[in-house]
Amino acid sequence: MDTQFSDQIPTIESVEAGLARTGYIPSRSISTALFLAMRLGKPILAEGPAGVGKTELAKATAEFLGLPLVRMQCYDGLDESKALYEWKYGKQLLYTQILKEKVSEVLSKDDSMDAALERLHEFDDIFFSPRFLEPRPLLKALQEPRGAVLLIDEIDKADEEFEAFLLEILSDHQVTIPEIGTITAKVPPIVLLTSNNTRDLGDAMKRRCLHLHIGYPDAKLEERIIDSRIPGIEISLRKQLVSFVQQLRGLDLRKLPSVSETIDWARAILLLNATRLDTEVVQDTLNLLLKFEGDMTIGGRAVGEMTLKARREAGIET
Amino acid sequence: MTAMLLDLLRAARGAGVKISVAESLDAFRAAEVVGYNDRQTLRDTLTLSLAKTLEDKRAFEACFDLFFQRDTVTTGEDPETTSAPRPQAGEPGDHDGLSPLSSMVLNNDQAGLAAAMEGAADAIGASNISLFTQTNMFAWRMLEQMGLPELDRDIANLRGEANDEATAERLEQARAALGAQARTFMERQLTLFSAGTTREIREGALRNVRLSQLDRRDMDRMRALVREMAKQIATRYSRKRWKARRGHLDTRRTLRKNMSFDSIPFHTIWKRTRIDKPTVMALCDVSGSVAAVSRFLLMFLYSLTDALAGIRSFAYSNHLIEVSDILARREIDDAIDEVMKVVGFGSSDYGRCFADFAEIAMRDIDRQTTVIILGDARGNRNEPRLDLVKQIFERASRVIWLNPEPESLWGTGDSDILRYESFCHEVKSCGTLVQLERIIAEMMQAAQ
Numbered sequence: 001m002d003t004q005f006s007d008q009i010p011t012i013e014s015v016e017a018g019l020a021r022t023g024y025i026p027s028r029s030i031s032t033a034l035f036l037a038m039r040l041g042k043p044i045l046a047e048g049p050a051g052v053g054k055t056e057l058a059k060a061t062a063e064f065l066g067l068p069l070v071r072m073q074c075y076d077g078l079d080e081s082k083a084l085y086e087w088k089y090g091k092q093l094l095y096t097q098i099l100k101e102k103v104s105e106v107l108s109k110d111d112s113m114d115a116a117l118e119r120l121h122e123f124d125d126i127f128f129s130p131r132f133l134e135p136r137p138l139l140k141a142l143q144e145p146r147g148a149v150l151l152i153d154e155i156d157k158a159d160e161e162f163e164a165f166l167l168e169i170l171s172d173h174q175v176t177i178p179e180i181g182t183i184t185a186k187v188p189p190i191v192l193l194t195s196n197n198t199r200d201l202g203d204a205m206k207r208r209c210l211h212l213h214i215g216y217p218d219a220k221l222e223e224r225i226i227d228s229r230i231p232g233i234e235i236s237l238r239k240q241l242v243s244f245v246q247q248l249r250g251l252d253l254r255k256l257p258s259v260s261e262t263i264d265w266a267r268a269i270l271l272l273n274a275t276r277l278d279t280e281v282v283q284d285t286l287n288l289l290l291k292f293e294g295d296m297t298i299g300g301r302a303v304g305e306m307t308l309k310a311r312r313e314a315g316i317e318t
Numbered sequence: 319m320t321a322m323l324l325d326l327l328r329a330a331r332g333a334g335v336k337i338s339v340a341e342s343l344d345a346f347r348a349a350e351v352v353g354y355n356d357r358q359t360l361r362d363t364l365t366l367s368l369a370k371t372l373e374d375k376r377a378f379e380a381c382f383d384l385f386f387q388r389d390t391v392t393t394g395e396d397p398e399t400t401s402a403p404r405p406q407a408g409e410p411g412d413h414d415g416l417s418p419l420s421s422m423v424l425n426n427d428q429a430g431l432a433a434a435m436e437g438a439a440d441a442i443g444a445s446n447i448s449l450f451t452q453t454n455m456f457a458w459r460m461l462e463q464m465g466l467p468e469l470d471r472d473i474a475n476l477r478g479e480a481n482d483e484a485t486a487e488r489l490e491q492a493r494a495a496l497g498a499q500a501r502t503f504m505e506r507q508l509t510l511f512s513a514g515t516t517r518e519i520r521e522g523a524l525r526n527v528r529l530s531q532l533d534r535r536d537m538d539r540m541r542a543l544v545r546e547m548a549k550q551i552a553t554r555y556s557r558k559r560w561k562a563r564r565g566h567l568d569t570r571r572t573l574r575k576n577m578s579f580d581s582i583p584f585h586t587i588w589k590r591t592r593i594d595k596p597t598v599m600a601l602c603d604v605s606g607s608v609a610a611v612s613r614f615l616l617m618f619l620y621s622l623t624d625a626l627a628g629i630r631s632f633a634y635s636n637h638l639i640e641v642s643d644i645l646a647r648r649e650i651d652d653a654i655d656e657v658m659k660v661v662g663f664g665s666s667d668y669g670r671c672f673a674d675f676a677e678i679a680m681r682d683i684d685r686q687t688t689v690i691i692l693g694d695a696r697g698n699r700n701e702p703r704l705d706l707v708k709q710i711f712e713r714a715s716r717v718i719w720l721n722p723e724p725e726s727l728w729g730t731g732d733s734d735i736l737r738y739e740s741f742c743h744e745v746k747s748c749g750t751l752v753q754l755e756r757i758i759a760e761m762m763q764a765a766q
Binding site: 032035210211 | 336338340347371372549553579
């Protein structure tokens with residue numbers, strides 16, 4: 001279908017390599033999704049727990065393709081004027097004031113009301129022209145001459161009306177502004193929607209998207225991610241960290257630690273100059289991984305055992 | 319390829335994955351883009367374009383794996399033992415005049431046999447199987463299509479004219495093995511293509527079965543059903559917390575909004591009313607047959623937490639305790655068992671239970687509270703304490719009494735339900751899941 005990316009990304013592997021170059025290590029299904037999205041011109045709906053790299057994926061994609069990233073954060077009460085476009089009312093008012101004299105000058109030549117009205121009609125749309133249009137994220141993404149990566153973040157936070165409003169943009173890559181007409185994207189943007197699943201999205205929305213579920217990575221992938229984000233880290237320490245976090249995810253916690261927490265934690269451990277995990281270091285830094293009091297108690301109890309296991313898995317004698 | 323994908327889609331729908339026509343078209347296009355060579359890629363691709371929730375994804379992936387799972391078709395011979403004693407068996411020249419199936423068997427041509435089996439399955443429309451009793455019939459038809467009658471004739475010929483008992487014996491063995499494999503094949507087809515139909519029938523029945531008479535083996539399915547029903551209710555009511563009151567201008571916010579127009583009200587803003595989420599207090603009888611219904615009511619309420627401001631639950635038989643903590647900490651089933659241990663199977667005493675309730679929670683009942691009482695109101699002729707129920711009735715926004723007994727039994731024997739009725743906003747019979755769902759949906763509606 002869409003051939004604009006055919007040269008840049010001939011295969012799924014090239015997507016994987018491209019993302020990896022920007023420091024984002026994708027799983028196989030992530031790169032397949034991105035490949036399909038570019039080939040079919042369909043938006044991706046990424047769901048999954050917080051901190052597994054949904055937003056990061058959009059940033060990495062933009063960087064890898066060399067396209068601008070347009071980001072729109074959704075929230076309750078978001079409407080067209082904040083998402084699509086708004087008239088620059090202030091500028092319009094200012095201009096009418098400035099042009100007041102000019103207008104009376106132009107109109108003074110006409111004697112009758114009819115003639116004046118007729119003349120006014122000639123300037124009809126002057127104040128409702130693209131000049132006075134303030135493009136908001138969605139319009140901006142459509143207007144980018146080389147295309148863009150459009151990130152619609154946390155779509156589940158917006159209300160259902162807004163979701164319905166998005167459908168036109170997602171399927172036809174165009175928007176209608178009553179005063180100007182329909183604006184169609186020259187180069188359709190790559191659209192990525194993210195959702196934390198606080199509510200079920202409409203079927204119409206889901207139907208139009210490729211549905212990508214990003215879960216917690218397995219140990220191997222997580223190690224690669226850590227390696228790419230924190231290049232200097234020792235292999236054995238990395239193994240211990242990942243093994244510990246993977247074990248932590250097996251516990252009955254309210255909020256499981258995700259990749260972003262693992263990265264933060266790894267940074268903290270490095271800052272503390274620790275070369276291996278021990279119970280003390282872990283206890284001190286556990287609050288980077290667990291964000292709830294109850295989770296801390298549950299996690300804290302298991303620290304000793306899990307540290308031991310993590311060290312064993314990394315091949316360190318205890 | 320198209321026919322194969324269509325079959326896969328049908329199987330996936332049967333497994334409960336919701337797939338629209340537009341989505342299947344998308345899937346075809348997506349599959350074309352990535353090609354059919356790599357099974358893992360095809361699986362990822364189809365999952366991306368077809369399954370739109372996590373559960374759907376799991377179901378679809380399982381379905382995909384089952385669909386493409388193929389056993390190697392064997393002739394029932396151990397390759398090691400066959401080659402040694404009958405070295406001539408591999409030479410095709412030996413079997414002139416035999417049917418294609420027989421030669422394939424004798425040559426141990428597994429790929430050929432597998433292909434023949436697939437071909438036969440297509441020819442007889444194996445994917446149309448819908449009942450488990452059809453397995454043998456379909457398997458037989460498939461073998462017939464593959465050329466079993468000819469194989470039989472070959473066996474007869476070998477035994478009769480050619481007098482080659484050894485080869486006949488081998489064919490005979492292979493025949494039995496093929497039969498077993500055909501049946502396995504059809505059984506897999508059955509799980510793939512009939513799962514949907516049978517499940518729909520079963521779940522339809524479950525929704526209407528009396529909860530107290532529920533079979534243990536259906537519990538898991540019921541639990542899934544409750545979760546699904548509750549999710550529907552929750553999505554309907556958890557969002558809209560504001561309702562616009564058309565006609566009442568919100569002057570303050572209108573002025574603010576229109577400051578950029580010199581306070582000329584281009585945009586009008588109307589006053590809105592905040593819609594309160596209800597707080598629910600559920601009193602559940604945990605004695606005997608009522609316990610089954612209590613279990614499902616609690617399951618329902620706890621699946622609805624998003625749409626409710628708060629739930630407090632109480633369990634009673636001869637006295638009453640608050641069980642919110644137990645339920646918050648554990649799975650419903652464990653929790654119910656623990657509650658049973660504490661409250662036990664005492665003989666019901668409604669009067670005492672209401673007194674306990676009044677002591678624990680009466681002061682927390684306000685205009686946002688919905689009180690749900692679940693019980694058969696058979697108090698063993700103890701004092702019913704109508705005065706307390708009246709007090710609850712006056713304080714709460716709604717009092718709903720759910721009685722698992724059918725209406726015809728109300729008021730018979732020691733049933734006090736008709737006396738309590740005057741102090742309830744609603745008294746309903748709630749024997750089945752459908753009734754329970756309807757009541758809870760109505761409750762959410764009324765709270766809006």
